[in-house]
Amino acid sequence: MKPVNIGLLGLGTVGQGVANILIRNANEIKRRTGRDIRVTRAAVRNQEKAEALNLGIDITTDSQSLVTDPDIDIICEAMGGDEPALTLLHTALDNNKHIITANKALIAVHGNSLIDKARDHGVSVAFESSVAGGIPIIKALREGLAANKIEWLAGIINGTGNFILSEMAEKGRSFEDVLAEAQALGYAEADPTFDVEGIDAAHKLTIMASVAFGIPLSFNGVYTEGISKISREDVEFAAELGYCIKHLGVARRREDGVELRVHPTLIPEKRLLANVNGVMNAVVVQGDAVGPTLYYGPGAGSEPTGSSLVADIIDVVRGIDANMLHRVPTLGFQPDSIEPLNILKAADYQAAFYLRLQALDKPGVMATVTGIFGELGISIEAILQKEPDEAAIDPAMCTVPIILLTGSVKEGLIDQAIERVQALETVVEPVTRIRVETL
Amino acid sequence: MKPVNIGLLGLGTVGQGVANILIRNANEIKRRTGRDIRVTRAAVRNQEKAEALNLGIDITTDSQSLVTDPDIDIICEAMGGDEPALTLLHTALDNNKHIITANKALIAVHGNSLIDKARDHGVSVAFESSVAGGIPIIKALREGLAANKIEWLAGIINGTGNFILSEMAEKGRSFEDVLAEAQALGYAEADPTFDVEGIDAAHKLTIMASVAFGIPLSFNGVYTEGISKISREDVEFAAELGYCIKHLGVARRREDGVELRVHPTLIPEKRLLANVNGVMNAVVVQGDAVGPTLYYGPGAGSEPTGSSLVADIIDVVRGIDANMLHRVPTLGFQPDSIEPLNILKAADYQAAFYLRLQALDKPGVMATVTGIFGELGISIEAILQKEPDEAAIDPAMCTVPIILLTGSVKEGLIDQAIERVQALETVVEPVTRIRVETL
Numbered sequence: 001m002k003p004v005n006i007g008l009l010g011l012g013t014v015g016q017g018v019a020n021i022l023i024r025n026a027n028e029i030k031r032r033t034g035r036d037i038r039v040t041r042a043a044v045r046n047q048e049k050a051e052a053l054n055l056g057i058d059i060t061t062d063s064q065s066l067v068t069d070p071d072i073d074i075i076c077e078a079m080g081g082d083e084p085a086l087t088l089l090h091t092a093l094d095n096n097k098h099i100i101t102a103n104k105a106l107i108a109v110h111g112n113s114l115i116d117k118a119r120d121h122g123v124s125v126a127f128e129s130s131v132a133g134g135i136p137i138i139k140a141l142r143e144g145l146a147a148n149k150i151e152w153l154a155g156i157i158n159g160t161g162n163f164i165l166s167e168m169a170e171k172g173r174s175f176e177d178v179l180a181e182a183q184a185l186g187y188a189e190a191d192p193t194f195d196v197e198g199i200d201a202a203h204k205l206t207i208m209a210s211v212a213f214g215i216p217l218s219f220n221g222v223y224t225e226g227i228s229k230i231s232r233e234d235v236e237f238a239a240e241l242g243y244c245i246k247h248l249g250v251a252r253r254r255e256d257g258v259e260l261r262v263h264p265t266l267i268p269e270k271r272l273l274a275n276v277n278g279v280m281n282a283v284v285v286q287g288d289a290v291g292p293t294l295y296y297g298p299g300a301g302s303e304p305t306g307s308s309l310v311a312d313i314i315d316v317v318r319g320i321d322a323n324m325l326h327r328v329p330t331l332g333f334q335p336d337s338i339e340p341l342n343i344l345k346a347a348d349y350q351a352a353f354y355l356r357l358q359a360l361d362k363p364g365v366m367a368t369v370t371g372i373f374g375e376l377g378i379s380i381e382a383i384l385q386k387e388p389d390e391a392a393i394d395p396a397m398c399t400v401p402i403i404l405l406t407g408s409v410k411e412g413l414i415d416q417a418i419e420r421v422q423a424l425e426t427v428v429e430p431v432t433r434i435r436v437e438t439l
Numbered sequence: 440m441k442p443v444n445i446g447l448l449g450l451g452t453v454g455q456g457v458a459n460i461l462i463r464n465a466n467e468i469k470r471r472t473g474r475d476i477r478v479t480r481a482a483v484r485n486q487e488k489a490e491a492l493n494l495g496i497d498i499t500t501d502s503q504s505l506v507t508d509p510d511i512d513i514i515c516e517a518m519g520g521d522e523p524a525l526t527l528l529h530t531a532l533d534n535n536k537h538i539i540t541a542n543k544a545l546i547a548v549h550g551n552s553l554i555d556k557a558r559d560h561g562v563s564v565a566f567e568s569s570v571a572g573g574i575p576i577i578k579a580l581r582e583g584l585a586a587n588k589i590e591w592l593a594g595i596i597n598g599t600g601n602f603i604l605s606e607m608a609e610k611g612r613s614f615e616d617v618l619a620e621a622q623a624l625g626y627a628e629a630d631p632t633f634d635v636e637g638i639d640a641a642h643k644l645t646i647m648a649s650v651a652f653g654i655p656l657s658f659n660g661v662y663t664e665g666i667s668k669i670s671r672e673d674v675e676f677a678a679e680l681g682y683c684i685k686h687l688g689v690a691r692r693r694e695d696g697v698e699l700r701v702h703p704t705l706i707p708e709k710r711l712l713a714n715v716n717g718v719m720n721a722v723v724v725q726g727d728a729v730g731p732t733l734y735y736g737p738g739a740g741s742e743p744t745g746s747s748l749v750a751d752i753i754d755v756v757r758g759i760d761a762n763m764l765h766r767v768p769t770l771g772f773q774p775d776s777i778e779p780l781n782i783l784k785a786a787d788y789q790a791a792f793y794l795r796l797q798a799l800d801k802p803g804v805m806a807t808v809t810g811i812f813g814e815l816g817i818s819i820e821a822i823l824q825k826e827p828d829e830a831a832i833d834p835a836m837c838t839v840p841i842i843l844l845t846g847s848v849k850e851g852l853i854d855q856a857i858e859r860v861q862a863l864e865t866v867v868e869p870v871t872r873i874r875v876e877t878l
Binding site: 017021028031032033115128134135136139140141142145146147154211212213214215216218221223229230231237238240241243245248250253254257258259260261263264265267268271272273275282284287288289290291292293294296297298301303304306307308309310313314315332337338339340341344345346348349354356382384401403405432434435437438439 | 460464573585657669672676695698710715729730731732735736743746754776788823877
């Protein structure tokens with residue numbers, strides 16, 4: 001089948017993410033779609049800089065020529081801002097091209113007209129990457145939870161704001177102090193208004209609410225309150241009461257309408273959302289049938305955002321030759337691309353281990369045990385030795401638990417070590433062995 | 440367009456969930472698909488009991504007649520077990536019907552042959568509900584993360600086992616003690632082997648691994664270790680070391696093959712997975728582009744599982760009339776079903792509030808403040824009053840912070856209360872007001 005040609009508007013952080021993923025994972029993506037997908041042309045402002053990236057893409061500064069190019073099937077917009085992005089996307093639709101964008105402000109404010117035009121032309125508008133970076137939340141709302149009447153959703157959908165609040169909570173720092181650091185780290189813009197005053201979150205909330213409730217994109221209806229007035233004391237007092245402060249976007253359906261609101265919020269500290277820290281994003285969705293589900297992941301960045309944008313490309317490509325079986329193959333890969341892989345035996349796994357031995361409380365036991373691990377080249381990360389039971393009748397036969405955390409090791413090797421430890425006369429019960437994963 | 444007719448094999452917990460959702464959310468689902476979808480017939484063992492449910496469904500004990508019924512478009516299998524489910528699904532495929540199943544054992548062990556036959560007949564096999572209940576994890580793996588080479592995934596995918604481990608950790612109880620309670624509560628079967636020995640988790644892991652890596656369903660390759668040998672002491676020692684013990688299913692791609700394993704695992708207590716408690720499920724997926732994403736929700740139950748099964752029905756229906764725009768409408772609802780809803784003003788929101796006032800440290804201040812809330816009918820859930828600063832120069836002018844947590848109240852009302860409190864001479868700084876959400 002002929003390759004699908006992508007035209008990329010913009011080759012900055014997100015555009016490069018898209019190009020890199022399509023190049024690196026070309027084989028995996030062909031296994032999933034049955035088609036070759038390649039970025040053939042990119043329109044940029046600085047031709048020299050873009051050509052220096054050496055991506056094998058035809059570079060132009062004439063963005064108009066891209067959106068009218070008859071050889072291009074799908075236009076991906078990764079330039080940001082209002083104009084010329086909006087006009088270019090309209091022109092692409094007029095030329096019957098599918099459009100995919102990461103531009104949340106554009107969709108939240110101008111999406112309705114783009115969607116209408118796309119419908120007239122029989123093409124797609126896709127915007128998974130415009131909300132919550134790499135988290136496939138639009139797909140979850142439109143498809144995964146399609147059986148539900150969505151009652152509400154609440155999300156941490158601005159990484160910069162969450163980084164600031166997390167640092168304030170963890171380190172007792174002030175808003176101004178952390179903001180300055182976030183700007184130095186490149187998490188926050190020189191003008192941080194969009195992030196800290198909740199405008200960026202309001203754009204994303206607008207899009208999620210529309211997809212959750214089936215309402216037109218309604219950015220002007222969002223109530224927005226920022227985090228710049230949250231003080232260090234409030235963060236501390238909230239903690240004393242058992243809460244974390246998070247900047248949430250909330251959309252709630254009521255009998256008499258919908259609430260669309262972005263504001264600082266106290267959340268009970270035990271909730272998963274309260275434990276979403278740093279630049280990560282998460283969204284909780286309450287459906288009437290499923291109850292609560294949560295989606296968590298990186299909210300920004302080159303390849304996380306690129307992951308969602310390329311997922312949209314794959315969706316469109318799977319739809320282009322739409323017979324149902326071809327769209328999404330049952331196992332996610334094309335039937336003739338399903339390949340058996342060598343399924344490894346447990347002895348070949350690599351893991352760190354928690355080991356608990358019950359040993360006689362005699363001198364030299366610990367040295368013998370750790371000696372065995374040393375000989376086998378297994379490192380010990382932590383040792384916990386408990387006091388013997390004082391009430392033991394015969395102190396000489398008194399046993400104590402010894403807990404070891406090992407470094408990462410082949411399972412075959414840990415089994416050898418256990419066998420040798422178990423054989424010691426001073427070790428009196430079977431050794432308990434549990435794997436450790438830092439995930 | 441003509442309605443889509445569903446035939447339901449089994450009308451137990453899951454089958455009733457499917458029927459109830461399709462009836463209750465008929466309108467919402469039609470807005471999403473453009474089609475009426477109804478369960479027309481159900482095959483059961485006990486006709487009388489099923490008819491007593493009064494679901495308006497034609498009930499039969501002749502399951503064979505269901506899977507050959509020319510009026511039925513899609514067969515949903517919610518009976519469980521091996522046979523007759525497998526033979527019935529094969530017959531349904533032979534009759535060119537799409538099949539959807541919640542039966543993880545069936546897919547993990549016999550899925551390859553069902554998928555091959557479905558392909559020959561040009562129909563779908565769908566099984567979102569077979570893994571992690573209401574969490575749309577199959578969709579995330581097959582579509583949302585399709586840009587990625589999946590590196591590994593790790594999940595808490597058995598609610599019974601997680602309930603037992605959570606109770607052991609939170610309350611210091613023994614495995615046997617909690618298992619007995621879980622059986623009494625109906626979370627665990629009389630024979631709990633499938634749950635606590637990891638066989639159920641191995642079925643689900645088999646399915647996720649296949650979809651993540653594009654490999655044939657390989658249940659026999661899964662290494663499985665149960666949780667029945669985890670002792671109360673291990674849970675406590677792990678906690679002392681900063682870890683939780685969870686029963687994980689892990690699939691990891693390596694240069695030389697894949698690891699497929701289910702076993703108890705220590706996880707650092709700060710990780711979100713370590714905080715997934717009770718009967719909830721969660722899966723972390725590591726993609727090469729997106730990094731880590733996490734999916735959390737109820738792992739079982741009538742409507743959570745029904746939610747996923749109905750999502751599969753909607754997917755199939757959207758595919759039946761597969762032109763791309765019709766498949767998944769851009770906003771998730773059919774264009775002529777997009778309805779504006781009244782977008783509420785902030786004064787109409789209902790929330791609990793955290794309020795911080797800075798007040799002079801004089802007798803009677805607290806009584807006056809709480810009096811205002813009482814008059815407006817606003818309940819106070821918690822009060823935190825800090826000691827005055829001892830070093831203050833003029834004790835009469837010394838101020839103290841007072842923190843109030845209110846009950847749920849209309850925002851308009853809280854604003855009235857704040858206005859009156861703010862007007863007090865003893866309240867010296869603007870009142871800080873932050874919303875509380877228990878989610």
